Amino acid sequence: MKLGENARVILGNGYSSNAYFFGSPEGTLCIDAGTDEAAFRENASDSPKILLTHGHADHWLAAAREKLFLHEADINCFGELNSMFGGLPTPQLEKLPRSFEWGDFSFKVIETPGHTPGSVCFFEEKNKWLFSGDTLFAEGGVGRTDLPCGNREALEASLKLLESLDYSLLLPGHGAAEE
Numbered sequence: 001m002k003l004g005e006n007a008r009v010i011l012g013n014g015y016s017s018n019a020y021f022f023g024s025p026e027g028t029l030c031i032d033a034g035t036d037e038a039a040f041r042e043n044a045s046d047s048p049k050i051l052l053t054h055g056h057a058d059h060w061l062a063a064a065r066e067k068l069f070l071h072e073a074d075i076n077c078f079g080e081l082n083s084m085f086g087g088l089p090t091p092q093l094e095k096l097p098r099s100f101e102w103g104d105f106s107f108k109v110i111e112t113p114g115h116t117p118g119s120v121c122f123f124e125e126k127n128k129w130l131f132s133g134d135t136l137f138a139e140g141g142v143g144r145t146d147l148p149c150g151n152r153e154a155l156e157a158s159l160k161l162l163e164s165l166d167y168s169l170l171l172p173g174h175g176a177a178e179e
């Protein structure tokens with residue numbers, strides 16, 4: 001599904017997260033990759049750049065062979081975060097930048113701990129798109145905090161922070177977008 005010029009989404013099937021793709025002359029940037037490797041490869045260039053909203057495997061398994069950029073707090077508890085998934089490959093992890101440009105897009109990283117300690121949202125400043133991972137969903141749904149390293153109070157503070165943000169479209173880690 002197209003989001004706009006040079007931006008598209010694969011909505012997750014089953015437990016897979018959504019995957020968002022941004023094209024530029026440098027190749028593809030992805031926010032989360034989901035679990036479907038064939039669908040991921042179809043939409044990504046060679047050597048795509050992959051940024052994760054957090055470390056849960058339903059957001060990166062499709063891209064396990066690529067380098068994954070992730071908040072440091074989730075790098076530090078990556079094993080524990082994924083202890084509920086069995087038999088996972090071990091991907092190469094790198095620290096997320098604080099902001100980055102990609103083609104016509106300009107992203108800011110917003111730290112929103114709670115669902116996991118290193119959960120982030122990505123705010124695309126030109127279109128005012130908010131990629132909210134598993135922190136906030138359509139229709140007011142919020143992330144679970146009962147999984148390893150989850151923290152309810154931190155999530156509530158993060159949701160408050162998002163409320164103060166002027167976004168026009170919410171693009172969550174699972175389910176449909178919301179205006």
Ligand SMILES: [Zn+2]
Pocket residue numbers: 017056058059134173174
């Ligand atoms: Zn998820």
Ligand SMILES: [Zn+2]
Pocket residue numbers: 054056115134
């Ligand atoms: Zn999650």
